Amino acid sequence: MTEGSLGAPTRHPIPWQEESYYDEEALDLELRRVFDICHGCRRCFNLCDSFPQLFDLIDESPNEEVEDLSAGDIKNVVDSCTLCDMCFMVKCPYVPPHEFDLDFPHLMLRHRAVENRNGKTGFVDKQLAEIDRNAAVAGTLSGAANWASKGSNGVTRGILESVAGIDKRAHLPPFQEVPLTHKHVGHGPVANAAAPAFGRKAAIYATCYGNFNDQTAGKAALDVLSHNGVQTRVEYPACCGMPKLENGDLPAVASSAEQVAAFFEPIIDEGFDIVALTPSCALMMKFEWPLILPDNAVVKKLALATRDLSEYIVEIAKEKGLVPIDEMKAEIGIHFACHSRAQNMGPKAMEMLKLIPGAKPSITERCSGHGGKWGIFKENFDKAVKVGRPAARAVSKGDPDYMVSECPLAGPHLRQIMESGGQKDLPARIGHPIELLAKAYGF
Template sequence: MSQESSPPAREGSLEAPTRHPIAWKDPEFLNETSLFKELERIFDICHGCRRCFSLCNAFPTLFDAIDESSTGELDGVDRKVYWDVVDHCYLCDMCYMSKCPYVPPHPWNVDFPHLMLRAKAYKFENQPVRTRDKILSSTDLVGSLAGIPVVAEVVNAVAKTGVGRKLLDKTLGVHPRAPIPDYHSRTYRKRHAAGSHPTFAAQPAGDTRGRVVLFMTCYGNRNEPGLNEDLVAIFEHNGIEVTLLQQERCCGMPKLELGDLRAIEKLKEDNIPALAAKVDAGWDIVTPIPSCTLMFKQELPLMFPDDAAVARVRDAMFDPFEYLWARYKAGLLRTDFAGRLGKVSYHVACHLRVQNLGLRTRDVLMLVPDTQVDAIERCSGHNGTYAVKREYRDVSMKIGRPVMRKVADAKADHYSSDCPMAGHQIESGLEQGGPPEHPLKLLRMAYGI
């Protein structure tokens, strides 16, 4: 392996990784020669290390190709395999945050997820893009069409039939057994107009200011509006004022997975000014979906490192349980719970883990009397749109099977995930048991509100 003569892994394994900005507007970013030179460099390092073999299917795809090549090294692998590796990466960030010893500030400067993002962006600009992938990543458009009254009921009904699922498989390549969400014509926004929530005297605590803008997310608005309703009920129960933006667009995470960086820029230009104006007026921001939170906390700031408004939004963005835990530490969270939860089997979503918050969801739920929360820190296999695609469904189930097995063996009173889509992925792999219950729903149940 060519890297054997290079410096060893950095000393001091507790040193925090450094994330470099994504130079996506630099002409070299999409230069094919430069890209493949970096792919070869990083793949060769990964080949010599192999610590990430169990995280997802990107690494086994690479390692198997190397092992089966004529040379047993990367130089014996057909470059077509590189694109298979790229397609199996769903940008969960877990290799960077939890496994790789060579991330910066190590001189080898390995950032596998953002190299995969670079390759996805090159592929999006230079190779045909499947209609299926364009549709699945266009959450605003799909949600607005599928959420039309009557249309929503038809879409939901068809999606629950064998014939309908076969049609989705044939036309879009959506696997017949993959979980797909319902669409609601009465979205959260239609149910709760902006500014319709009660007001409270703001009580700052730590980094929180006691008043929040709810970034509803596409999924929370159109697919599971109950997520937002639970969040708002909990926050208002704790004297935290909640408001909505007059309008919001998709955070951009689905487009990131596709490599459509220009579309992300357009979404950012719609969302950031409105959010930054609220921050400047004294509001914090929360979202019910970890991937959306991560997009504002990490990916947009790295894509637009010189944008002061993006930085202000980043600094005011919170996971809901991160926010509630900060209020609890300041003595401002109500603990007069009306009920118990018993045993909870709790899956920690990957995009929450990489935010380095600690297990705040678990910590808050454990405040409920007679409650035991067993955290499962492994990938569910859902990973954005990965698990619904025909060609990746079986692999996604293999990735998620250890989580599904732990949930089944726990025989808990409830099973839950911060990511509602991951929760339904787990549900699809269980032989018996009811649907998942989001941690926000569980906390609201405990409050009895």
């Protein structure tokens, strides 16, 4: 048996609408088959907590066999998976079309889908995944919500930890009173006919985080694109469903995909590219949704029209060129986010920042450890810090002038790791790399 395959890696559609997908006996057999292969390979030992936990459980079992694992052991491995996709994308030699046919993240997703169907998804997990509802409430009461969730508020954060299990040390993003879509209605600034990208049109998918929490990257994207002649508009029909994917709630994710795709279809027909502010959302739209709804032509249409923000800037630069950028002599540490890597498009943040004269970007390809909502829970927070510590060390090596990450959750988490480790001269912010391009333009 050889490692790897002569064919390019591929992924199967997720058969969540078939009854056999939820067969618990068949799922258990498949889990043990895959775990046995992983135990013999161990290439993913340093990716996340799932793999070292799996290897230790088998090594410490009576016969050192996967058959020794209990259902509880298997659940612990599944619960430690953050669906970052790195094992599938960068490590595993046995992904399809190899005959072993391994897709570890989608197997973890299947286990969660079975749990979700059986009513075993945790109450707090389910409530946190109701992003649009939560944002509507928290935005209306942003002053009180942000006061209560602030890390320095020991009383309310202690209560939140006791009631909801959200670690009082974990960074929680503040909410904006006014969504980004309400601040930038319509087509934005009139495009400059002399700019190189005049004639292109981009609909910015604000994403839940960019719309309701941190709007800095969205504002920077609008400034940079408009400055280069791109006609822009900001839209937010609904959440992409990534938090519900983490819960295994595939019917809800499919519903989100149908809703968002239907909203964007006429906009695509008007000639707009769809540009996602957040890598996780771009990953959902470009790759996960077409696997969940493989026969939906509108979802496929959206997938083909969608670009990650950094990817879009680089695409314009290669095809049309950019308006000349002022020199910025700066060392820049880039955290290459997992869901940027999982889009299989290359390090676009690195390419984008190299467009700035005088900039010297360096890249770190390590997980921040946050893992969506996984890292904020008390049972996971210390693991999230442990997993992210190598990335924090690497991205801050040499005391760069700026540090950036395309993942809006990774940036604050990495900064928090640096702060807890006693690191001095911390950056005020680890934001999206588009912010530095906007800064170089003088915005």
